[in-house]
Amino acid sequence: MAEPSQQQFPEVQGGGSLIIAWQVKGKTVLVVGGGEVAAGRILHCLNADANVTVVSPAARLNPEVAYRVAQRQVSHIDRKFETSDLEGADMVLVAVDDPAASTAIWKLCKARRIPANIADVPPECDFYFGSVHRDGPLQIMVSTNGKGPRLASIIRKFIAKHLPSNAGRAIDTVGQLRVRLREMAPRPEEGPKRMAWMMKVSDAYPWDEMCGLTDEDIGNLLRFYPSNKVPSLDTLKDMRADAEGKRGEFDGSFGFSVGS
Amino acid sequence: MAEPSQQQFPEVQGGGSLIIAWQVKGKTVLVVGGGEVAAGRILHCLNADANVTVVSPAARLNPEVAYRVAQRQVSHIDRKFETSDLEGADMVLVAVDDPAASTAIWKLCKARRIPANIADVPPECDFYFGSVHRDGPLQIMVSTNGKGPRLASIIRKFIAKHLPSNAGRAIDTVGQLRVRLREMAPRPEEGPKRMAWMMKVSDAYPWDEMCGLTDEDIGNLLRFYPSNKVPSLDTLKDMRADAEGKRGEFDGSFGFSVGS
Incomplete structure (x- = not known):
């Protein structure tokens, strides 16, 4: 019935970003600056298992960054940025109140094809950050494409409130299964x-x-695989060792009801 | 009261990705392959205003990719990949059923420091894709960090259902304001x-x-800026030209009630 027109395919909606999950595990991220913005960037990177190096005079580290340095969660170079710091860097994040220095670092990164983000200078960014909700393996990132960073954070909290608690567990459960x-x-x-x-x-x-399935449930669920069946959730719950009432042995069929 | 311990600062939760909004506006993304996976990648890139070049024999293009080629939404090179295709590419996305060719392209990209994603080969990816909800300037990306792509899409739909309709409008409104x-x-x-x-x-x-504020509302709201006040939403609605009842002129105060 449908005409072979554009209606067949999703229409292009320009003006967005390409939102991607960058893999920095075991890679080196150089953070230039040690203030509040840097602290947020550093946490994002550590949550993604990056090796983080912070370049900043010790006196300018904010308490959170100083704490992460003291705990050896990050490496620290106690001085201002120097060009040689870029050696071995897979990504560079700059958050210093010095536009001229920031622009100089951006140009050095581009000459070396190192992905970089200069905080608060959109034209000097290969990528932007957004507001991220994290629950175990689940990550949800809200971007307003630069139009409202505060709203991004409000929308992230709205989403977090509406997600079932332990939503991340559902993903772990499927992964384990x-x-x-x-x-x-x-x-x-x-x-x-x-x-x-x-x-x-x-x-x-x-x-x-x-989210509510236990290790035991997963074990019981797997017993249905050979016969290519999937029991109802109630059946799975009835199969638990601590389920009330008499529990029959699994007979290969599903939809049977045990217990009360 | 709080001890100067780690409780003061967010704890690191490893195992995630660095989720970022990559800027590809006006940049060249080379897509190798023209099947269903390529079609999805292409749409993501077009939604982010990239210049997309697809390399694939015409006979292997799926209907959506063929449509975008015919509409000149993307450039098309009608043959298999050749190394020279990488010239000028800012990003490379590979989605072909040929592991040896894929790996070869990945290595060429790494030698040239071009960010790349080889579909279905996690170790050959600088970044992963997730499931993205889009509503105007609002983008919400759900990643399960590779543990459940189908669940990512289910969770994205769950979020879309719970967001207020026209959520993107709220962002536009703030941007316009x-x-x-x-x-x-x-x-x-x-x-x-x-x-x-x-x-x-x-x-x-x-x-x-x-989301419900109109252009007129924004105009009315701005009249409160000089006195550094913010009227209630009801006040704004009462100020509409088509509001019921008598409408007073704005007198610089707020909290006044007009209409019924």
Whole structure:
């Protein structure tokens, strides 16, 4: 029925950014400056397992940055920036109140093709930061594309409030299920069957209820894989060792009801 | 009262990614491959105003990519990838079913320090994609850090459902307010007063109700800036030309009630 027109495909909505999850694990991020903005950037990088080096005179470190230096969470170069600091840097974040110095560092980074962000100078940024909600493996980033940083943070809090508590656990549960399934049925030929069953599981359970599944539940759930079935959540709960009432042995069928 | 311990500062939660809003406006993104995965990447890039070049034999383009080529939304090189395609590329996205070719392209990108993503090969990715909700200037990206791409999309839909409709409008409204305020009070010395008033506005109005403000409302709101006041939302609504009942002229005070 549909015409072979643009309606078939999503329309382009320009004006956004390309939001991506940059991998900095084990990579070196150079942070120039040690004030409040730098402190926020540093935490973002540490949460992503980066090796962070901070260049700033010790006297100018804010308490949070000084704390992370003292705890050896970051390396510290106790002086102003020098060009040689860029050696080995995979990313550079600048947050100093010195526009001329900032621009000079930006140019050095561009000559070396090092991704860089100069705080508060949008034209001197390969990327912007946003407001990030974190819950275990779950990360949700809100960007207003520079139009309202305060609103970004308000919207992030709004989202956090509406997410089911322990939303991150649902992801861990699915991740664990996938790993244990692969251990149980490791043969590559079973790949399609494994994948189809995993999709069946995601379709069968509302994601916000998966936060509540225990290790025991996952073990019980896996017993349904050989017969390519997925039990109801109630069935899984009834299978728990501490479930009330008599508990039957799993008989390969599903939808049966045990306990009260 | 608080001890000068780690409790003072947010604790590091490793295992995440550095989620950033990459700026590709006017930059060249080379997409190698023209299948379904490529189609999704291309849309992300076009939404961020990138110049996209697709390298793929025409016969292998999926209908969406073929459509974007026909509409000249993207440039097209009608053959397999060649090393010279990397010239001028600011970012490279590879989505072809050829692991050897993919790895070769990844290595070429690394030698040239071009950020790259090889679909489905996490170790050959400078960054991952996530599931993105878009509403005008608002972008919300959900990442499960590779643990559950399907769940990322489910959580994105959950968030979209819980956001107030036209959430993006709230951001546009704040953006417009800031621009018009600067036009009205352009002097640099007024910067702190402008900023303080803008913060007062964000504190006074729940963000989800700002979606409903009209151009007229913004004009009326700005009339309160000289006296550094912020009217209630009801007052603003009562000031509308089509508000019911008698409407008084603004007298510089706020909290007055007009209409019924």
